[in-house]
Amino acid sequence: MSGDTIGAPRDYLQAQIRWRWGEIVFWLATLLPFVLTPSYLVLASQIAISALFALSLDLILGFCGIVSLGHAAYFGVGAYTAGLLSKWGWGEPLSGLVIAALAAGVFGYLTSFIIARFRHLALIMITLGLALLLQEVANSASWLTGGSDGLQGIHTWPIFGRFRFDLFGYTAYSYSLALLFIIFLVARRIIHSPFGLALRGIRENGARMPAIGAATRAHVRTIYTIAATIAGIAGALLAQTTETVSLEVLGFQRSADVLVMLILGGTGRLYGGLVGAAVYMVARDQFSGLNPQYWYFWIGLILIAVVLLLPNGILGGLSLFTRRAKEKP
Amino acid sequence: MPPVFGVLFDGLAYGMLLFLLSVGLSVTLGMMNFVNLAHCSFAMLGGYVTVTLMNTLGWPFFATLPAAFVAAAAASVVLERVFFRRFYRASDLEQCLLTIGIVFVSIAAAAYIYGTDQQPLQLPSYLRGSFTFAGLNFAVYRLFLIAIALVITIALVAGIESTRFGAQVRAAVNNQRMARGLGINVDVLFAITFALGSGLAGLGGALAVAMVGLDPSFAFTYLIYVLIVVSVGGLGSIAGSFAAAMVLGISDIAGKYYVPAVGSMLIYLVMIVLLMWRPLGLFGRR
Numbered sequence: 001m002s003g004d005t006i007g008a009p010r011d012y013l014q015a016q017i018r019w020r021w022g023e024i025v026f027w028l029a030t031l032l033p034f035v036l037t038p039s040y041l042v043l044a045s046q047i048a049i050s051a052l053f054a055l056s057l058d059l060i061l062g063f064c065g066i067v068s069l070g071h072a073a074y075f076g077v078g079a080y081t082a083g084l085l086s087k088w089g090w091g092e093p094l095s096g097l098v099i100a101a102l103a104a105g106v107f108g109y110l111t112s113f114i115i116a117r118f119r120h121l122a123l124i125m126i127t128l129g130l131a132l133l134l135q136e137v138a139n140s141a142s143w144l145t146g147g148s149d150g151l152q153g154i155h156t157w158p159i160f161g162r163f164r165f166d167l168f169g170y171t172a173y174s175y176s177l178a179l180l181f182i183i184f185l186v187a188r189r190i191i192h193s194p195f196g197l198a199l200r201g202i203r204e205n206g207a208r209m210p211a212i213g214a215a216t217r218a219h220v221r222t223i224y225t226i227a228a229t230i231a232g233i234a235g236a237l238l239a240q241t242t243e244t245v246s247l248e249v250l251g252f253q254r255s256a257d258v259l260v261m262l263i264l265g266g267t268g269r270l271y272g273g274l275v276g277a278a279v280y281m282v283a284r285d286q287f288s289g290l291n292p293q294y295w296y297f298w299i300g301l302i303l304i305a306v307v308l309l310l311p312n313g314i315l316g317g318l319s320l321f322t323r324r325a326k327e328k329p
Numbered sequence: 330m331p332p333v334f335g336v337l338f339d340g341l342a343y344g345m346l347l348f349l350l351s352v353g354l355s356v357t358l359g360m361m362n363f364v365n366l367a368h369c370s371f372a373m374l375g376g377y378v379t380v381t382l383m384n385t386l387g388w389p390f391f392a393t394l395p396a397a398f399v400a401a402a403a404a405s406v407v408l409e410r411v412f413f414r415r416f417y418r419a420s421d422l423e424q425c426l427l428t429i430g431i432v433f434v435s436i437a438a439a440a441y442i443y444g445t446d447q448q449p450l451q452l453p454s455y456l457r458g459s460f461t462f463a464g465l466n467f468a469v470y471r472l473f474l475i476a477i478a479l480v481i482t483i484a485l486v487a488g489i490e491s492t493r494f495g496a497q498v499r500a501a502v503n504n505q506r507m508a509r510g511l512g513i514n515v516d517v518l519f520a521i522t523f524a525l526g527s528g529l530a531g532l533g534g535a536l537a538v539a540m541v542g543l544d545p546s547f548a549f550t551y552l553i554y555v556l557i558v559v560s561v562g563g564l565g566s567i568a569g570s571f572a573a574a575m576v577l578g579i580s581d582i583a584g585k586y587y588v589p590a591v592g593s594m595l596i597y598l599v600m601i602v603l604l605m606w607r608p609l610g611l612f613g614r615r
Contacts, residue, residue: 124425
């Protein structure tokens, strides 16, 4: 790397943003389910949605160091917004998605003022409390949300008026995957911008960043709002493709699951959430086929094993492995 | 029965239960900054030990309480030696994940052994029912719960304030490095405190069965309440945990009683407002 010229930071960011072969192969591989496992496209669309949700958590956890145990709140706001719109007679998916994203974004912006003030345990507890509070609100406002019975009567119109949501999930997977890819590009651009570098600075040392003149809290608010918006889109996708919304979209379980997926894949790498979501969802699908009740036994063991053996997730382990392999000769 | 008194009484009993469940976590968190989300799994273990000993082996209720304490403490020592000690210097997040993993495994194991139903528990006759005193109605079991919790609180405070061990614990909570520098073996101290705290959780779990029931989801449901108590009370503060447990217990019961529509959200609202007012908890100093 060229040392101390004026252009060095710019060069560094330019080098970061270049596409690598592995990335291109990864995105081509996401098309494989259409050919190899057409009967699993419904699962594939669920994976894409979870991956999007995990990506949004990665933006705040992996790049900004905000540990959230209540990220499902924004997922749920998006899901309920899209579901309610459709129930009230506007089932057009793309505009529904935009409105759901706006709703989650506004909620994220409002709560970001609270989030940006705290760190550590208080932060974890406040994120958890906000999500639980929202779930209770949704539960008691059953005239609006259907309460514990879930939201009934959602019908999503065909995309562009042409592509219907079929039983096999062709449209659902194409739609989810396209959105995942577009939003991934946006996230990738954000992370490799000077703003993204500032976020990593906050993650590494939140006390020193203000000292070099970075507007720490404003940065945290911005990225938190962006992450909430993306989580809302993921929620809206789930509502539109499955045509149901239940209280579970806001639950602690969902917040914990997405955290597990992200950790499993590896934080702070953008792809970590994607890989983690795929591994987690496929494993859950396989294990729950065997004995659904004990799925959590295995996920618990996986968590313990990941923390003990692969502290940086699957991708962290892989990169360590390839680096060692390169150093050997 | 005047409703105000009834609500206060029930809230007090519930708060005492929350206090027993959470005090161990508060002290260990304050000492080692170790986020042990598996704390309520030890409580659940205590509950299942009591249920099993009573229903299968026919032990008397009182004999099962020490057994629940010992079982939870022993299990915590094993986990501490095998897993937790490697993670004292790890990040919050890694500690959270490791212990959540243990929670998942414990829930699945409980579901495997006992099924997902609520566990039946037949209290001895002298702990059932209620009596009226000075025009006020007292449920015997709740009174018993309050009495036990008070005795334990007094013993804890006395132990922490006036024994050599307690002084060492206070020193380690205040400043772990300084305590090490003075020659206190913080690791051994922590292992003992951890076992005691988990044992208390086990006892709390055993006492909770007759009041709030027991099924495998206990480890999660009460984890949230315990975390609320600990974070609101302030890490490492017994008085703080006690105050927070009372405030939350009474406000939870009062909320459910007076405003059932918003009752179940009140506890979260109280927590968020208290934490925004004092991020380190009511009695937190760091």
